[in-house]
Amino acid sequence: MSKINRQGILDILEGYDKDDITIATLGSHSSLHMFQGAKAEGFRTAVVCEKGREVPYQRFNVADEYIMVDKFSDIVNDDVQQQLRDMNSIVFPHGSFVAYAGLDNIETIFNVPMFGNRDILRWEAERDLERKLMTESGIRIPKKINNPKDIDGTVMVKFPGARGGRGYFVANSPEEFDQKIDAMLKRNWIEEEDIKEAHIEEYVLGCNYCIHYFYSGLKDEVELMGIDSRYESTIDGLVRVPAKDQLDIGADPSYVITGNHPVVMRESLLPQVFEIGDRITETAKELVKPGFNGPLCMQTLVNDNLEVVVFEMSARSDGGTNTFMNGSAYSYLYHGEPLSMGRRMAREIKNGIKENRLDEIIT
């Protein structure tokens, strides 16, 4: 299947009434502040929603139009795409949109203008591409261990795709690696064929900070929009267990994300934060043209040497943006007003229309 034709998308955009644009996305993940922000910037909003999942959009009253589907993945169906185009829709991607629509579909059959670079989504989904982008940026990432036999310290073992940390485990030796693989298989959290895909990396002992940036293609500038920390089950529940019971109850902790807290970093770490954002966006301009566009997130751990170590990235709005629906300490510093990621995205679209440069930020 051939890739979406860029000229085709630009032609659709050309046909849109720019005074009557709809901001649309799947009703899930980080859509609430996208809708709220889009409305605040004067756009109509449309939620593509699986039946039974509409309650938050109704109760918070953030969607003007509802396109109800049997399942989220129906967003790529021809009739849904047609409805979106009929409303002059620009789609805001987020984690669930990518997961349900599917990367292949987004690249080949989803003929609706999207904010951002649709080609970069694959670079967060495929670990080799992600590592290439990070390595070439020269940012600090966890060291990779190529063979389980070479494990000689604490390592984190991961499997392909974002699974919300399900099936990840920690090991300290080749023997422990094998034991835990067996336990994961028994739990049906991984399958035989996943074993060869196991990714083993240095365990970074530190605090979790997920840094949300907005790269403005119009201004060619990276803005720090907010930072969150993950609240993961069962690892974060373990601290509530008395120490003497932790070994029994917490023998196999998991890292299933259940929520996020807003955080700030100590100020002396911020130069590293800006450097990471600048480096990754500069490198992406070369590796996956035209580079990032809009939201991105670098998931980091900060160790006691005060190194910010990046272990994962999102090339679109990350779920942690929900911690600053009314702005963060940083978006306030930058913009002097409470600004969510969704509203920042909508503002970029508005500026693109005003400056007649929408084609530069849409794919």
Ligand code: ADP
């Ligand atoms: P997913 O993308 O599937 O949500 P992540 O890559 O974000 O999974 O990892 C889930 C969690 O595992 C992280 O939030 C972090 O707590 C932990 N983690 C990931 N990589 C490392 C690492 N190298 N060292 C220590 N902890 C890690």
